[in-house]
Amino acid sequence: MATVSPPRHYRAYRPRPFTAAERKDVTILFGGLTWKHERLVQAALENQGYKALPLPNIERVDLDVGKELTDVGACCPTTFTTGSLARFLRDKAKEIGPEAVNRNYVYMTAGSCGPCRFGQYHESYTMALDGIGLKEFRLFLLDQTELDQGAAAGGGLEMNMAFSLGLVWGILCGDLITDLEYRTRPYEVVPGATDAAVKEAVERMYQAFRSRPNRGRKWGALAWTLFSRYYTNALKDVRRIFEKVEVDRLRVKPRVKITGEFWLQTHEGDGNYDIKRWLEREGAEVVPPPIAVWLDYLIGLALAELEEKAETDPKARKKVRIVKLLQKAYTWSYNRLRGALSGIPAELPDQKVLQELAQPYYHFRLNGGEGYMLVGKALYAHRNKHAHMICELSPYSCMPNTMSVGAMANVMGQHPDLLYSPIEIKGDAEVHALSRCQMVLTEAKKRAQREFDEAAARTGLTLEKARELESKRPGLRSAMAPFPHHGAAGTAANHLIELARRSR
Numbered sequence: 001m002a003t004v005s006p007p008r009h010y011r012a013y014r015p016r017p018f019t020a021a022e023r024k025d026v027t028i029l030f031g032g033l034t035w036k037h038e039r040l041v042q043a044a045l046e047n048q049g050y051k052a053l054p055l056p057n058i059e060r061v062d063l064d065v066g067k068e069l070t071d072v073g074a075c076c077p078t079t080f081t082t083g084s085l086a087r088f089l090r091d092k093a094k095e096i097g098p099e100a101v102n103r104n105y106v107y108m109t110a111g112s113c114g115p116c117r118f119g120q121y122h123e124s125y126t127m128a129l130d131g132i133g134l135k136e137f138r139l140f141l142l143d144q145t146e147l148d149q150g151a152a153a154g155g156g157l158e159m160n161m162a163f164s165l166g167l168v169w170g171i172l173c174g175d176l177i178t179d180l181e182y183r184t185r186p187y188e189v190v191p192g193a194t195d196a197a198v199k200e201a202v203e204r205m206y207q208a209f210r211s212r213p214n215r216g217r218k219w220g221a222l223a224w225t226l227f228s229r230y231y232t233n234a235l236k237d238v239r240r241i242f243e244k245v246e247v248d249r250l251r252v253k254p255r256v257k258i259t260g261e262f263w264l265q266t267h268e269g270d271g272n273y274d275i276k277r278w279l280e281r282e283g284a285e286v287v288p289p290p291i292a293v294w295l296d297y298l299i300g301l302a303l304a305e306l307e308e309k310a311e312t313d314p315k316a317r318k319k320v321r322i323v324k325l326l327q328k329a330y331t332w333s334y335n336r337l338r339g340a341l342s343g344i345p346a347e348l349p350d351q352k353v354l355q356e357l358a359q360p361y362y363h364f365r366l367n368g369g370e371g372y373m374l375v376g377k378a379l380y381a382h383r384n385k386h387a388h389m390i391c392e393l394s395p396y397s398c399m400p401n402t403m404s405v406g407a408m409a410n411v412m413g414q415h416p417d418l419l420y421s422p423i424e425i426k427g428d429a430e431v432h433a434l435s436r437c438q439m440v441l442t443e444a445k446k447r448a449q450r451e452f453d454e455a456a457a458r459t460g461l462t463l464e465k466a467r468e469l470e471s472k473r474p475g476l477r478s479a480m481a482p483f484p485h486h487g488a489a490g491t492a493a494n495h496l497i498e499l500a501r502r503s504r
């Protein structure tokens with residue numbers, strides 16, 4: 001008689017315990033951000049007594065390794081990041097052996113749920129680990145919506161409030177330095193001066209995060225993080241570092257705002273064809289996307305959900321008040337950190353405003369990927385003249401992004417003057433993607449020049465006269481000179497208007 005074997009049920013991945021006793025010998029690997037953010041996250045982890053190491057920056061070869069080891073339909077960010085982890089571990093295993101890798105390293109990554117593969121990253125990782133003979137390797141997921149998650153299996157990784165606040169503030173400071181970097185480099189007088197300043201600034205902040213005082217694990221840590229001057233004082237040193245960089249803001253350049261999927265828009269390297277540096281080489285000024293906006297978006301989503309519940313549940317009403325307070329504290333803290341850098345890095349856009357701008361095209365409760373933000377950010381930058389052009393980085397095989405790009409077709413129909421370049425990133429079709437971007441960039445360059453010429457005609461200032469005025473105020477050639485927005489999208493046009501205003 002034929003026998004039927006019992007069904008093999010799906011079991012979600014569960015890592016082996018990582019115990020507190022192992023902490024001194026185990027290195028926590030992580031990645032997925034820029035080297036600046038990762039360096040500060042590393043410092044925040046070291047400060048909590050962990051050994052931490054960011055994975056090497058993504059390279060083109062990681063795509064091939066990822067394709068080899070994970071499922072074929074995976075989105076481009078999943079393939080790249082899986083390949084990056086697998087390549088690092090495979091090389092390590094050759095060096096010290098698989099048992100030592102399983103014993104001495106763990107990987108920490110953010111997790112989520114919802115209609116996006118982001119919630120399934122760990123499944124891809126486990127499939128790849130299986131493929132390279134490291135099934136026992138441990139992965140830990142950090143819930144990006146919880147500041148106090150307690151200890152992970154085994155107690156070796158304790159994700160309490162002090163731990164999470166260190167990571168979040170490290171990310172915020174990484175954003176602020178990145179904003180200064182991209183505002184400065186296209187106008188630097190001495191080539192390489194900005195990169196050198198960024199390096200020095202990140203190291204200064206690394207030291208600050210590494211040696212931050214311990215003020216408890218919960219409310220003490222929160223109060224200290226919000227109200228002490230520790231980080232603002234360290235950022236004032238960053239300001240002094242950038243003050244020394246000389247810039248020529250009268251160079252006319254189109255401003256290109258980067259939007260798109262979280263990983264692709266944040267990344268700097270082969271994973272997105274190094275598009276930010278490429279745009280700079282093509283003569284543009286890039287407006288990079290701060291991770292802080294994403295965190296603000298997550299708070300906004302949680303709030304929207306609670307507000308719906310609050311209509312029938314009194315307990316949810318209390319939570320709504322708490323989350324609103326948290327949202328205010330977050331924006332206030334970001335502005336406080338910006339203030340230490342003379343307020344030069346951009347403010348966070350109001351999430352309610354982004355939602356309203358996007359609402360006719362994209363419902364704010366559709367929350368896969370970047371949700372309403374792709375539409376909202378494009379319209380926000382366009383209407384407020386923060387950029388001449390939007391470059392949206394869409395990953396190959398990404399469901400949420402495909403929906404946003406579809407919605408953008410409607411936006412473009414109603415805003416034909418918006419310069420929009422959606423680029424599908426597969427990782428191996430560079431020429432095609434960059435040439436599409438170049439076409440729109442050519443028009444953006446013309447707009448930037450037209451805008452500058454109009455500002456010159458309005459103010460009666462020629463370029464020569466503007467340079468003469470500048471030479472009388474050499475402070476205005478510092479990267480940290482005041483930088484008001486006078487209603488133009490371009491840096492040169494705004495600077496020209498500012499010079500005219502000061503010369504009256």
Ligand code: SF4
Pocket residue numbers: 075076077078116117118261262263368369370395397398399400401
């Ligand atoms: S948003 Fe798209 S690209 Fe990003 S993880 Fe989700 S499915 Fe992949």
